[in-house]
Amino acid sequence: MxxxxxxxxxxxxxxxxxxxxxxxxxxxxxxxxxxxxxxxxxxxxxxxxxxxxxxxxxxxxxxxxxxxxxxxxxxxxxxxxxxxxxxxxxxxxxxxxxxxxxxxxxxxxxxxxxxxxxxxSMAGTARRRRVIRNRIGMLKQAASMKRKNKATLIGLGAVLLWASVVALVRGVSESLGATGGAAMIYTVASVLLLFSIGFPDLSRFPKNYLLWGGLLFVSYELCLSLSIGYASNGRQAIEVAMVNYLWPSLTLIAAIAFNQQRANLLVVPGVLLSMLGICRVLGGDQGLDPAGMLRNVADNPLSYGLAFVGALIWAGYCTVTARIADGKNGVTPFFMLVAAVLWIKFAIEGGGGMTFSLHAVGYLVLAASALGFGYAAWNTGIMHGNVTVIVGASYFTPVLAAAVAATLLHAPLSAEFWQGASMVCGGSILCWLATRSRRDKARPVRIVNEADGSCHG
Structure with a gap:
């Protein structure tokens, strides 16, 4: 007792x-x-x-x-x-x-x-009642703020976790292969999600969300993981990740076109700045060099192509789920489906050598934790924390991801690359600001629903 x-x-x-x-x-x-x-x-x-x-x-x-x-x-x-x-x-x-x-x-x-x-006395009781009411109100407000700040920190932790995904996925693929490594990552991440989030009751999910949301989610995760795994070296893996970070700008374009999302004129320079930033990243040490960019892409068109297609798919996922998800979050079954598809692909390819070592296992656990706990932390932060702070911080993920990857993969990056990555972040922030004021005032609940659809930064 x-x-x-x-x-x-x-x-x-x-x-x-x-x-x-x-x-x-x-x-x-x-x-x-x-x-x-x-x-x-x-x-x-x-x-x-x-x-x-x-x-x-x-x-x-x-x-x-x-x-x-x-x-x-x-x-x-x-x-x-x-x-x-x-x-x-x-x-x-x-x-x-x-x-x-x-x-x-x-x-x-x-x-x-x-x-x-x-x-x-009755008079003393009446006065004390007012004091107690005010005191309880203050305590509840302080407790609520404390919980909100804690949830916000958890949401910011998701941004840091996702910033490490590029380097960790690349580290796993170097030891276990592009397909086998990705399959192992999503398998372990699925187990972590089962314990942290749990498996939802799929009978309560809209069928359209399970079908189209699952298809788009699986397609995106395949494009993301394989584009990093197929990269020729660490620097190329970082460049591929920068291409994938076009999705915030593409998401806004899709939302304006299909979801009647209102936006001001900041969206135009925002999209252009993101595109120019990617071109500067792909131009290598020459910066905005179309010929150098084409040569760089031609060196490994599969990785760059998967990254760009993945950005388009994730923009479509965010746009579609905002309309059909009905506030549901199917990240756990979707992760399990990604793992199953990757294992099928691995079997069709005839398997392959996977060299397990302490280094590989360590990277595997870290990569799966970053993906799995990243989604769990993101949902906690979005549901209970300061959405504006978390979403705003998420747009700095490209720079954070490049910094972490450059350190872990020992891939030196030029000043032109950092300028391009900063331009991608700046363009995404401009796109966010283009819709923030209208959306916050007109549709405060919509932000949570969109965020709950697992659209992260």
Whole structure:
């Protein structure tokens, strides 16, 4: 039995304050059972014919009574969960005492005047009620801000995890092969997602989302992983990743064309700046050199082609899921499907040599964790954190990814490359700013739904 349950305090009704201003008061015509030290859920279940009286003036409702309600336990617990309460107050009518279960340390100071009977007069009680209400409001606001800041940090962690994906996937493919390495990564990542997010009830998912969303998601992940794996060297893998980061600008173009997304004129320089940044990256040490860019692409057209097609596919995924996902997130089954397709491809190709070593296993675990936990952290941040901060930070992923990859892959990058990567980031940010003000004011819920569709930065 927890220590908090052993320190139950009781006071007579005349001495209690209005902590129930945040709770649903429960008045019992009969005395509480002797074993009331059980869990609150069991205590409520054992009390006969409770009468509920709502005490929530802040919600603009009138006081009323519900005699013999159909679901008393569910109503009480849902009301407590709605405010994220950890302290439960059971108030008993007549001469029965008010039972306080002190399970929330942050509210102990607020509840102390109740349990020690520090005030007794009606005037003092009224004043104390106002103090307690304000105090609880401040505590709840502080707790809410703390949870939001924590979720925001988790969301920013997703950005850092995804920034390491390029280097880690490349490191795995050098030891296990492009296809075999990717198959191993998504297999391990699927297991991690099963434990962190779980497997959803697919019967509740829209069929169109499962079909088209799954097809586009699998296609994109195949293009991304194989484009990095097929790269000739570390520097080319980084350049391929920069091509893939065209997807934010392409997503905005698709949203304007197909989802009636409103945007201002910043979208034009944003898209142009992203395109010029990619051209500068592909131009090598010469910068904006069309001939050098074509020679660079011709050296490995498969990798660059997969990266560009992947950017188009992910833009289509974000556009489609924003309309048909209905707030669902199928990242776990989609990852499992990606792993299955990669293993089928691996078998069709006749397998291949996979050299397992401590270095390869380490990169494999890190790559799978970055992908799997990255999606889990992103969803947590988007659902409960500061969306503006997280999404804004995600547009710096190209520069972060290049920095991490250059360090881990020992691939020196020229000043022209960094200028091009910065241009890609700047173009994406301009595209984001082109829609931010209108979208935040007109459709605040839409942002969450789009983000919940696993469209990351």
């Amino acid at each position: 927890p220590a908090a349950r052993r320190r139950l305090e009781t006071v007579v009704p005349d001495d209690k304050a209005a902590l129930s201003w945040w709770f649903r008061e429960i008045r019992y015509p009969r005395q509480l059972p002797r074993d009331y030290t059980r869990s609150p859920d069991e205590t409520i279940a054992r009390c006969r014919q409770p009468e509920y009286r709502e005490a929530a003036p802040a919600r603009g409702r009138r006081h009323g009574e519900l005699r013999r309600p159909d679901g008393p336990r569910r109503q009480f617990l849902e009301y407590s969960a709605e405010f994220d309460l950890k302290r439960i107050v059971l108030e008993c009518g007549g001469k029965n005492p008010a039972l306080v279960l002190p399970d929330a340390p942050d509210l102990d100071a607020v509840a102390q005047p109740i349990v020690d009977g520090a005030f007794r």
